[in-house]
Amino acid sequence: MVIRAENVRRRYGDTVALDGVSFSVESGEVFALIGPNGAGKTTLIRALTGTTQAEGTVELLGGAPEDAARHRIGLLPQEFSPAERLTARELLAYYAGLYDESRDPDSVLADVGLTDSADTHYENLSGGQKRRVCVGTALVNAPDVLILDEPTTGIDPNGRRELWALIEGLADTGTTVLLTTHYMEEAETLADRVGLLADGKLVELGSPEELIERHGGDSRLVVEADDPAGATRALERAGYHLLPDETHVAVAAGPRDIPDLADALDDAGVDYEGLLWRQPGLDDVYVALTGTDVTATGDPITEGQS
């Protein structure tokens, strides 16, 4: 067992950041903690790396986090911002220089797709490139345990997929990965198991497939309507069960329901640009278990809010 948390609690004044969280991560596993901003992900990462003191039991590499062999750990903190006037290569060389044995910074730059920007000062890189440099700083020591707090936040979709491929490659070579994310697709793609955090509690744990099977519910039809409010009224009148959706109107329904649903919209005079059938995912699991949806920026939307 590489990481173990048992009944971990942490309060900041009256705010409960972690409320009895228990889970473990096995060697070679990719484990994702998912939840919106404020769910407790970063506090949990800090407790696991020993940079905040929490109640309960925390073990990293078989012992207290402070005693863990540091050359075996690679950490990307949330909102990490290194020295701005160092180039990407200098930054990686700096962090590599902190270890007795480290990777060649140029090979890490190649891994994170920044060979062409190696000599650009960090402050002049794009947001996505900056984040990739930051991910690179967690890779310079070829860690056995990689802990990534929101690794792809701010990265464009292509860059995100490149990083996913990189993380998958590391996992294939036996690296244990613990990551946090509010991108459900990321957890679904990368993780062997996920833990759903909400208000400091771990509400569910399992493989993405298990969780979707258990809690994902029915498939849904998503209506891309010019008048979402009108579409919502029309579908409610027609007896459809509305599901929370950040950008469109969604109802619990399958592909066979499409004709009836289209008729309901036509009868109400509601124009729509598209009807999309979507299988349930981790976002649906999260909504089902917590009543909260997560926006693209990681903010929570409680069911019933627009």
Next chain:
Amino acid sequence: MSRFGRIAAETTAAWRAFTRRRTAVFFTFFFPVIIILIFGALVGTEPTGGGLFAEPAGYYIAGYLAVVVLFTPLSRVGSEVARHRDGNRFEKLATTPLTRAEWLLAQTLVNVVVIGLASILILALVLVVTDATFAFSPLVVPYLAFAVALFCGFGAILGRVADSQDGVVAASNGVALPLLFLSETFVTVEMLPSWFVPLMDLSPLTYFARGIRAATYRPTGELPPVGGTGLVGADPYLNLLVLVLLSVGFFAVGAYALPRTD
């Protein structure tokens, strides 16, 4: 490699980060220069026979050096701590082999080099624009190094206490200004009330100013011997010893004070 390699990596990165902030570099050197031009050349050219800057020009060299030894490490390390905390860099470093003491030592080494260069500039400028004489002593080097270490430690403490870079600047100014003028740098003991004089022994900068002056200033004519008061008098070695002990203490507390996350 180990410890030496880690300190070298941190020092190199810190040096690059500093030298590429052109405004910071400019004002690091501009500050002592303008102080000398104002107080050494402008005010000091016509001594009033009493009051401020009435001593021979050489008397104030220790004060000019104290300016850079005090202000630069205090504000630089304090700001660097704030920058590291804002960017979650300490959280990252806490999971690397680099210790807090090694981090502070690297910052200190950068400051020693910067302040060493600034001190050379100060001495050259003072000798050019005033009629000061300066008897070089090898003791100047350890005095500068340990005083820089002391105020780097102090800066780390301020960086921990202040919650932002703005807060660090305000706190370092609030600490540095009283220390500068009440540590036998520019204001002589005779100008202060007798009840205050023992309090000067509480300022670390007093030992720097007294020691540097005792080691390098040779008053001539009928001028009285300098720096005869205080805990350890005017002995440059004893003042250096006190400065070393204070440096070790401030450095240790400063390293311990460096934040991790909470």
